Amino acid sequence: MGKLKTTLIFGAIAILGAIALAVIALHQGESISAVWIVVAALCVYAIAYRFYARYLAGKVMGLNAKRPTPAVRHNDGLDYVPTPRNVLFGHHFAAIAGAGPLVGPVLAAQMGYLPGVLWILVGAVLAGAVQDMMVLFMSTRRDGRSLGDMVRTEMGPIPGIIAQVGVLMIMVIILAVLALVVVKALAESPWGTFTVAATIPIAIFMGLYTRYLRPGRVGEVSVIGVVLLILAIIGGGHIAADPFWGPAFTLSGTTLALAMMAYGFIASVIPVWLLLAPRDYLSTFLKIGAIVALAVGILIVRPHVQMPAITPFIDGTGPVFSGALFPFLFITIACGAVSGFHALISSGTTPKLLENENQIPLIGYGAMLCESFVAIMALIAATVLDPAVYFAMNSPVAVIGDNAASAAAAVAQWGFHITPAELEQLARDVGEHSILSRAGGAPTLAVGMAHILSGVIGGKAMMAFWYHFAILFEALFILTTVDAGTRVCRFMIQDLLGVAVPKMRETKSWTANVVATALTVSLWGYFLYTGVVDPLGGINSLWPLFGIANQMLAAVALILGTVVLFKMKRERFAWATAVPAVWLLICTLTAGFQKLLHPDVKIGFLAHARKYQDALTAGDILAPAKTAGDMHRIIINDYVNSALTAGFLFVVLTMVVYGVRACLKARKINHPTVVEQPAAHELTLEDEAMDTARA
Amino acid sequence: MPRPAPASPEPAGGADLLCVCRDTLVRWGKDARRTASLMVGQPDYEVYVAHAEATHPEQPPLDRTAFFRLHEARRFGAGGAFRCC
Numbered sequence: 001m002g003k004l005k006t007t008l009i010f011g012a013i014a015i016l017g018a019i020a021l022a023v024i025a026l027h028q029g030e031s032i033s034a035v036w037i038v039v040a041a042l043c044v045y046a047i048a049y050r051f052y053a054r055y056l057a058g059k060v061m062g063l064n065a066k067r068p069t070p071a072v073r074h075n076d077g078l079d080y081v082p083t084p085r086n087v088l089f090g091h092h093f094a095a096i097a098g099a100g101p102l103v104g105p106v107l108a109a110q111m112g113y114l115p116g117v118l119w120i121l122v123g124a125v126l127a128g129a130v131q132d133m134m135v136l137f138m139s140t141r142r143d144g145r146s147l148g149d150m151v152r153t154e155m156g157p158i159p160g161i162i163a164q165v166g167v168l169m170i171m172v173i174i175l176a177v178l179a180l181v182v183v184k185a186l187a188e189s190p191w192g193t194f195t196v197a198a199t200i201p202i203a204i205f206m207g208l209y210t211r212y213l214r215p216g217r218v219g220e221v222s223v224i225g226v227v228l229l230i231l232a233i234i235g236g237g238h239i240a241a242d243p244f245w246g247p248a249f250t251l252s253g254t255t256l257a258l259a260m261m262a263y264g265f266i267a268s269v270i271p272v273w274l275l276l277a278p279r280d281y282l283s284t285f286l287k288i289g290a291i292v293a294l295a296v297g298i299l300i301v302r303p304h305v306q307m308p309a310i311t312p313f314i315d316g317t318g319p320v321f322s323g324a325l326f327p328f329l330f331i332t333i334a335c336g337a338v339s340g341f342h343a344l345i346s347s348g349t350t351p352k353l354l355e356n357e358n359q360i361p362l363i364g365y366g367a368m369l370c371e372s373f374v375a376i377m378a379l380i381a382a383t384v385l386d387p388a389v390y391f392a393m394n395s396p397v398a399v400i401g402d403n404a405a406s407a408a409a410a411v412a413q414w415g416f417h418i419t420p421a422e423l424e425q426l427a428r429d430v431g432e433h434s435i436l437s438r439a440g441g442a443p444t445l446a447v448g449m450a451h452i453l454s455g456v457i458g459g460k461a462m463m464a465f466w467y468h469f470a471i472l473f474e475a476l477f478i479l480t481t482v483d484a485g486t487r488v489c490r491f492m493i494q495d496l497l498g499v500a501v502p503k504m505r506e507t508k509s510w511t512a513n514v515v516a517t518a519l520t521v522s523l524w525g526y527f528l529y530t531g532v533v534d535p536l537g538g539i540n541s542l543w544p545l546f547g548i549a550n551q552m553l554a555a556v557a558l559i560l561g562t563v564v565l566f567k568m569k570r571e572r573f574a575w576a577t578a579v580p581a582v583w584l585l586i587c588t589l590t591a592g593f594q595k596l597l598h599p600d601v602k603i604g605f606l607a608h609a610r611k612y613q614d615a616l617t618a619g620d621i622l623a624p625a626k627t628a629g630d631m632h633r634i635i636i637n638d639y640v641n642s643a644l645t646a647g648f649l650f651v652v653l654t655m656v657v658y659g660v661r662a663c664l665k666a667r668k669i670n671h672p673t674v675v676e677q678p679a680a681h682e683l684t685l686e687d688e689a690m691d692t693a694r695a
Numbered sequence: 696m697p698r699p700a701p702a703s704p705e706p707a708g709g710a711d712l713l714c715v716c717r718d719t720l721v722r723w724g725k726d727a728r729r730t731a732s733l734m735v736g737q738p739d740y741e742v743y744v745a746h747a748e749a750t751h752p753e754q755p756p757l758d759r760t761a762f763f764r765l766h767e768a769r770r771f772g773a774g775g776a777f778r779c780c
Contacts, residue, residue, distance in 0.1 A: 075746060076746070077738075077742060077743035077744075077745075077746035077747055077750075078738070078743065078765070078766075079769075081738050081739075081742060081743070081746075083729075083733065083738070084726065084729070086726055086730065087726060087729045087730045087733055088733070089730075090730035090731075090733065090734055091730065091733040091734055094734040095734075210763075215759070215760040215763060215764075216737075216759055216760055216762075216763035218731075218732060218735060218737060219728070219731070219732075272767060272768065272770075272771040273764070273767055276771055277735075277767050277770070277771065280735055280736075280770075281735050284734050284735050285731070285734075288734070349736075353733075353738075484771060487771055491772075507772075
């Protein structure tokens, strides 16, 4: 009976999903409702979760509900705490959901909605969720150890160190590219700059409140904070219109970049309770709230997708980022389909809180499906905009010029029509001077969200409010990632420098703290600054680097997963991690080599350097450089980017070699060789009774 | 997996049904609060106190403020939580 019910329910879901996918894929001409995309996604997730996640849990990993998890074994009420699965799901989802799934799909929308939707769905189901679940499983079996630790114990000390350095490089690129997204959103926008600046005094007030007035009252202080933030958004409109304060908050990209570096430095050296922790409350709750609001908004407004299913830009000539659909679509949409960064979170606090191994599918696989759905919603928000608006917002000045007339003329050449007056009117509607050339994802998403949310509450009159609400929510959680990431990087650098100078390891030492933080900030600050002054918008060169780095880390995690399956003598199921690993290797290696060696100057860093070098030798100055010094700087940037790409390629190739060697070695031995916590003391009935009593 | 026992095994009659509804709502509220605090790195204080009393009755447990500050410092300390991009 139960089996028949399951068959009927999932049969219906499969049919509904197939219809929705057919509508999305086959529809030509008139626009389709975004609800079809939502339905297709939900059906795919339901089937994947019910069947594939269960297959992974039972056959591939062999989860054992009787085997005690680290939380049960080391229950100390502090770090290791068996936590109800719904609570842990929320925690894990909040930790993995960030700006990545919001920005990537918006950029990828230049190729049309179809490639993005398909990769987000297929990638999440077969690669991303598998990676998250596998890492959570491995870490749970190893007392909640980190990814780097597991690479060291399962693959050897050299791959362990390489993985650690790789993680540091990725952190630097992530911090730079996220900071760049914020700079792109706030440049020349007094309203946005004011509201984001206002979060600093608001957070400090909240910090003092939780420290001295009402210690630990997070809920209460967060409500006060959110009210103050809404007042700041409303106040921002008046500030922007003010003849004195308006210009005072109108900052250029370079000024904002320098301000962000100074801010990142200060925020990560002062005590965390003063600024970092309270900002973390605001950004976490606002993030969850905004994601829910967007989902509800899409269902109520049921907007139509305006972007074509596939645009001509799949050949790599698009203005938003350069490079053809393969491999660059799979690099541009990283988080949302598969994100290596999740491996760091799935091997962080989550395994220390897991109550039972049988909850691994829900937490590992399920939370990633939710993240994927966030990416789908971001893609919807970008594609319900008029494509002409989308391209005017996301193309660099070098392509569309710096005024509404030139932008309208440029997008008309691509077949999308809009009048300059309409572009100017939209900018006025959202309370900005101009919306042109704001690549980076955040502003496009904000216009899309404003479009959807103003359809629910407030109509056109509230559009400017919703736009700045969306900008604030993105900027807020990106800035929290930047400060917290700067601190994480600082500890990693202190650890690495400690090898040579043991004194650097003292985390309480003021000198070590300042030196390591300054080093971290200058590393990401360098990439941020070069991105801001880049005439092609910076996102063009930095986002692919970030994507390559992130997918490369995912490949490393999946290689580790494959090695572990071989060492468990479960190699006949190792395709589950090996296939996505191979796909990611193909994508990252192709993209990496293209970024290095492609003859097109828009794609290949070395070709770009050569073009400027040749011009310099011939005595010419190429835009945007104004002096020979500028030319030299551009060439140096190209070489730095090339070196970084080569570094990523080196990391991933060595991991492949070590991974294959470990698998072959494990195959020759006829018993399991994994380094797991022994399952010897499985839960006895007595323990179980204790456990129930405690709960 | 330890789940809270249902409030009443046999919800017969209007009053009992009301009780069940109320208890469910209270439980959801509690879960939501726990989830929200864990999202910002603060585990449940009551669970900790119950655990400390059961395992180390001779030591006084940390008070609420000390518990809060310990987790605040840990979340952003060395080896602290990664936040995703």
